[in-house]
Amino acid sequence: MHPCLSVDEIVRLIAYELVASQGRATAVALACCCKSFEDPVLDTLWETQGHFLPLIKSLPGDVWNPGGYNVGVSTTSVSNLFLFNSLSRKSFRRLPTKLEWARFRKYARRMRKFQPHVILDSLTSQVLPVLQSRAFSEPLLPNLKTLKLWSATGDLIPFIPLFLSPGTTVINIEFTTSGLPEVVTASMITTLPTLCPNLQKIMLYPLPRGPVITAAVSELLLTIDRDSIRSFHVDSLLTEEAREMVYKLPNLCELMVVIDGPTLLPTLVLPNLTEIDVEYDRDCGWLQGFRGATFGKLASVTIRSESSSIGDFLEAFKSVALTTSTPETLSTFGFYTSSPWRPNYRSLLPFTQLKELIVEFSCVGGCSSTIDDDVITDLARTMPKLETLHFGEEPCKTPTGVTAKGLAALAYYCPRLTALRIHFQVASFDPVITSGGGSTIPWEDCALTDLDVGDISLPEVSALMVALTLLRIFPRLDCIQYRNMGWEQVANAITHSKWLADRSSKKHLFATLRSNIDDASPRRRTRGRYPIVKCA
Numbered sequence: 001m002h003p004c005l006s007v008d009e010i011v012r013l014i015a016y017e018l019v020a021s022q023g024r025a026t027a028v029a030l031a032c033c034c035k036s037f038e039d040p041v042l043d044t045l046w047e048t049q050g051h052f053l054p055l056i057k058s059l060p061g062d063v064w065n066p067g068g069y070n071v072g073v074s075t076t077s078v079s080n081l082f083l084f085n086s087l088s089r090k091s092f093r094r095l096p097t098k099l100e101w102a103r104f105r106k107y108a109r110r111m112r113k114f115q116p117h118v119i120l121d122s123l124t125s126q127v128l129p130v131l132q133s134r135a136f137s138e139p140l141l142p143n144l145k146t147l148k149l150w151s152a153t154g155d156l157i158p159f160i161p162l163f164l165s166p167g168t169t170v171i172n173i174e175f176t177t178s179g180l181p182e183v184v185t186a187s188m189i190t191t192l193p194t195l196c197p198n199l200q201k202i203m204l205y206p207l208p209r210g211p212v213i214t215a216a217v218s219e220l221l222l223t224i225d226r227d228s229i230r231s232f233h234v235d236s237l238l239t240e241e242a243r244e245m246v247y248k249l250p251n252l253c254e255l256m257v258v259i260d261g262p263t264l265l266p267t268l269v270l271p272n273l274t275e276i277d278v279e280y281d282r283d284c285g286w287l288q289g290f291r292g293a294t295f296g297k298l299a300s301v302t303i304r305s306e307s308s309s310i311g312d313f314l315e316a317f318k319s320v321a322l323t324t325s326t327p328e329t330l331s332t333f334g335f336y337t338s339s340p341w342r343p344n345y346r347s348l349l350p351f352t353q354l355k356e357l358i359v360e361f362s363c364v365g366g367c368s369s370t371i372d373d374d375v376i377t378d379l380a381r382t383m384p385k386l387e388t389l390h391f392g393e394e395p396c397k398t399p400t401g402v403t404a405k406g407l408a409a410l411a412y413y414c415p416r417l418t419a420l421r422i423h424f425q426v427a428s429f430d431p432v433i434t435s436g437g438g439s440t441i442p443w444e445d446c447a448l449t450d451l452d453v454g455d456i457s458l459p460e461v462s463a464l465m466v467a468l469t470l471l472r473i474f475p476r477l478d479c480i481q482y483r484n485m486g487w488e489q490v491a492n493a494i495t496h497s498k499w500l501a502d503r504s505s506k507k508h509l510f511a512t513l514r515s516n517i518d519d520a521s522p523r524r525r526t527r528g529r530y531p532i533v534k535c536a
Helices: 008-020 024-033 035-046 080-088 098-108 127-133 157-163 182-195 211-223 240-246 285-290 313-321 373-382 404-413 431-435 463-473 487-520
Strands: 146-152 170-175 201-205 231-234 254-259 275-280 300-305 332-336 356-359 388-391 419-421 450-454 479-482
Touching (some): 008 035, 127 157, 146 157, 157 182, 285 313, 463 487
Parallel strands (some): 146 170, 201 231, 231 254, 254 275, 300 332, 388 419
16 A cells, blocks of 8 residues: 555545546445545545435334334334334334444544434434433534534424534524423423533524523523633523623624613624624514624625514614724625515615625515615615615516616616616617617626516506517526516527527637638638649
8 A cells, every 4th residue: 555545634635536527336335345434435425415224224124113214224124204104113122232222423523514414303203312312421413513404393302402412602593483392391401501501593483482592592602601602592581690791702703682662772892703693573672682783794784573673773873883893894784574664775775894784574455665876876875885685575577666867877886786676667678778779778788687576567558678678687587486477488589599699609609619610721822832643
């Protein structure tokens, strides 16, 4: 064996590259024939798992009661989902022996990231209790760093600690939206600092609202290592003591907080904060906690509100943000509400570095859009870095909003824009624009590919004219999202127009190349320069 292969880092790099390049069979063959490759290949193959099935299959088939799929036998003819569902109906016939548990742990200890794509709840009744009984002396997954669970129900919650270890630093759990037992959930939450003393990122949502959950989350926050925590996304209310602490965590980068009622926040001292997500349900007096706050890197602000009286929130946010460094660092701003709301967009003009701007509201009961050509032009001029711009949950039927002139200004001043949702008036698409005669729309190679038109009314005009107008403004437009089926013709027209343009450009390119080749061919030269040679 070459001396280089005695270096563990080189062997592990080879194993990683083989697995990453879809060379799993080659990696396994190397592990089987060369002892030096066994551990690196197994570590690489087992490092990230998307379901629990491979680990369960390491136990022999006779452990399970007969019937259905034999988990101890490998198969490739059935999908993983079918195998998982078959396994969920299994029950233990006998307890695995020590040797069989040793084989199970041989693979379990190699797992570093567990993010199952299939719900684990179906395993709880038979499989997980037995695994839990064998994990009393050491964690089931002793080297797990990251745990991500989706749609976790109440039946799974008592078993979540089974997957955790002292080395776990990232916990991301999305629960089902209803039916969570508060006491069981709270009990699980309070064990996290003990099971995972080095937590850096924790995300738990959505949680039930109640004093039991509030106390548990607050205890979690007060118990974790305040110097190691980097991200805290838990949609729960906090006690006053916990609030005082969370706004002064020295290394916190990402924060989600829930504010109930007229809560006054303490002054924030979060020099490393890059992202904050706030959910509130009444007035916005809590914004005063941001006044003069210590921010140096705040790049993303997300606000969610179900208040029936939002008022001029954007102006209130601007007046507070101007007392900090936020206008110079903010690149993402989002405000989400399912209520009707008529925001004052000009309050956003100081935030010149924005790349993503989303302001959602409902048009139920009447159009809430206040956007027009002047407003969109001012925003576009001051935010040339915009890549995503969404106004409203989706455009409604009311013929309001910007005209073709405003869309053209947006394309002109924001060439990086790729996604757009906005109210606009299709009636403003004059045929003269598409013909080129007297056009007021400057052609710019805007990057826009995705346009959400929602339920915008489409007058009885030519779909081709609308399609050509949009393509003239946004030449890279590729996808239109719509609810009004009249837009299907526009989408088809755009597809055909781009296909014809592409075909025409290719034909022109081929013709040019052929012409160049023919011009360079000796047979096309004049007889005076190249004598004609006749073959006998």
